[in-house]
Amino acid sequence: MRTRLSLSDYVSGILARDRLVLSRAITLVESRLESDQALARQVLEQLLPHTGKSVRVGITGVPGVGKSTFIEAFGKQLTRQGKRLAVLAVDPTSQRSGGSLLGDKTRMETLSVDPLAYIRPSPAGNSLGGVAHRTRETMLLCEAAGFDVILVETVGVGQSETLVHGMVDFFLLLMLAGAGDELQGMKRGIMELADALAITKADGDNLAAAKRAKAEYQNALHLFPPTGTGWFPPVMTCSAQTGDGIEAVWNIIQEHQTLTTRNGQRDRRRQAQNIEWLHSYIRQQLEMHFYNQPGMRERLASVEEQVRTGTLLPIQAAEILFRPA
CATH class of the missing domain: 1.20.5 (Single alpha-helices involved in coiled-coils or other helix-helix interfaces)
Known part of the structure; x- marks a missing residue:
């Protein structure tokens, strides 16, 4: 080693x-x-x-929406402006083998060789929502290393988007057009977390569908209650292939940061995130200490067998394990 x-x-x-x-x-x-x-x-x-001086941006979206392609185009837009960019790309981990592909550097070929960009693939492990176990700590290290913008890419929506939302300043939701009834297929809770929605692949034959989807999402967002931050999430269209709309996404992020910095919402959001980080760490430590108790492995195996055979309820098994050995 x-x-x-x-x-x-x-x-x-x-x-x-x-x-x-x-x-x-x-x-x-x-x-x-x-x-x-x-x-x-x-x-x-x-x-x-x-630490604390970067703009932290979370990016999520359904599989196939083109997150890596978007991030490469978006990242190149930032580095052309002289900004130093760190991409924390979380790779899915196999629940069977425990392995992960860690292939983001191959999917972002141009950005990975940009001297102003740093791509760090990390395995999601057992973490919910495709957020690596130590993403928050990694962000602090990147900030100390002088990166101006930090992007956190998740493996996809559907598990626990609040985790990535709970560690960034701006939460961008990427959406696809022409893939069925978008509004029915997307959980309301995810849309409520988003600070902006971007319809990707808005080019060629898909351009008309993207514009229709933009109108539908704008109408849907007006039905949601106000966030209380003074910010109303915009809906945009963009294309990583043509570059259309990519710069507009960064302009929207800057507008959001200017507004929330001025009204104090940015600081309050980060303070609330730190408190949640504290409670999350406490939960992790309690779980670790519980399973690392002397003799716990043997006790756990014993009650698991009884639960497996139906002679003991899971609730009863948990109570037994909580009792002193």
């Missing part, structure tokens, strides 16, 4: 914008080893004063 760096090497390397050190630091925070986690916490504590 590659040896760990020292605390000062991690901190100084990241502040110097050394990508190799940044990658090793992200690997450190993703590690499940207790010793790695202790060092990772120290690194984050040292870097905390250098």
Whole structure:
């Protein structure tokens, strides 16, 4: 195994914008080893004063909507403006083998060689909503490394979109046109989370369908209650192939950030996200400590067998495990 760096090497390397050190630091925070986690916490504590200055954007959408293609076109738009971009692309993990493809660098060929862009594929693992276990910590490391914009791509909608919404400043929902009854097929809860909707692949024969879908979504959004932020989510059309509408997406994000910074909503959103991060971490630690108790593996196997054979209710089994051994 590659040896760990020292605390000062991690901190100084990241502040110097050394990508190799940044990658090793992200690997450190993703590690499940207790010793790695202790060092990772120290690194984050040292870097905390250098975080918080980026624009954090979450991007989600149904499989096939073209998230990676959109991100490449959108990312190139940002780097042409001289902005440093970090893409945290979360890959789905097999529930059978535990493996993941980690193929985002091959799907974003142009962006992956851009000197102003940094793409970090991470396995989703057992996390809900396709959000990697340590995405929040990874965002802080990227901010300390001087990235202006951080994009968090999820594997798709349908599980727990509130997780990615709960760690970004702007939540972009990508939609497809011409794929059936869009309004019936999309959960209302996802649309309520979005700060903007973008209809992708609005080019060629699909352009008319994209415009129709835009009108339908705009009408649907007017039925939702106001968010209280002073912002009404716009609906746009765009094409990663032609480039149409890509710059408009960034302009909308900037408008949103200007408004929410001025009225204080951006700070309040981040403060609420930090509180949720605290509670999420507490839940993770409680679960870890529960399963790591001495003898718990044997006790769990015993009650699982009784639950499997129907001689013990799952509720009863849980109560038995909560009792002191």
